[in-house]
Amino acid sequence: MTWPLQRLTAPDPATYSPRQQAIHDQIASGPRGGVRGPLAVWLHRPELAARAQDLGRYCRYDSSLDQRLSELAILVTGRVFGSEYEWQIHKGHALKAGLEPAIIEAIRCNRRPDFADVETEVVHDVAFAAHRTRDLDDALYARAREVLGEQRLVDLVGLLGYYTLISLTINIFRVPPLDGGAAELSDV
CATH class of the missing domain: 1.10.8 (Helicase, Ruva Protein; domain 3)
Structure with missing residues (x-):
């Protein structure tokens, strides 16, 4: 490409x-x-x-989120915004932090991953809903608060806001992937 x-x-x-x-x-x-x-x-x-x-x-x-959960939220953000640079950079960080390749591939393909643990599922669902609907319904909010606690939920929302800024900067100014890396999001 x-x-x-x-x-x-x-x-x-x-x-x-x-x-x-x-x-x-x-x-x-x-x-x-x-x-x-x-x-x-x-x-x-x-x-x-x-x-x-x-x-x-x-x-x-x-932040209070472990790196694996942070990288998951960043990948969801990059995927929703179609930010190849962000995806390229954070895919490697996510793998290194222990995020399962099957989860990464499902996100890349715009599919809901299968989750082995509730924290990973909640972080994914909060990130996805925050970007798609710009809100959380009452049930997801209650679940996120119960699973993550207030402090980690606040940190997650802050992280999503920061990586939204990153994504907008990448997309509006057309920041290309490092070394012209291969597109992974546009072919899905």
Whole structure:
């Protein structure tokens, strides 16, 4: 597949303002190890990049959700938005965190996976409903609150909001997958 031209690329590092350079260096020295994709685009507005990267760091690395559940929610978000870059990056993270390949493949194919445990099922269902209906019905909300507890449910909703921002940035500015990776979502 040939990717459409990216509408807005990262600013040229040779033209960074002191603030852009400081934010770039802060992101690059953290757990992400570099500034790519939507984070690079956000450097056009360094204060947005700084605040978004702080929220992203919390959602990815410091929330009460374990990494497996976080990556599941991120994959659902990427799938719903059709964000190839997000899917490409987080599919590997999800596998490494222990998310079953069959669950990942079902999400990629827009099918509801079979779940071995209730937490995984609830995170999937909350993520899917949040993006499809922009709400949770009372039964799903009660189930999520019972299974995840209030703190993890709040963290899940925050993560879904952050990765919605990521997905919109990827899609609107047409951020291509790394190295022009193969499309996995458009053929389904």
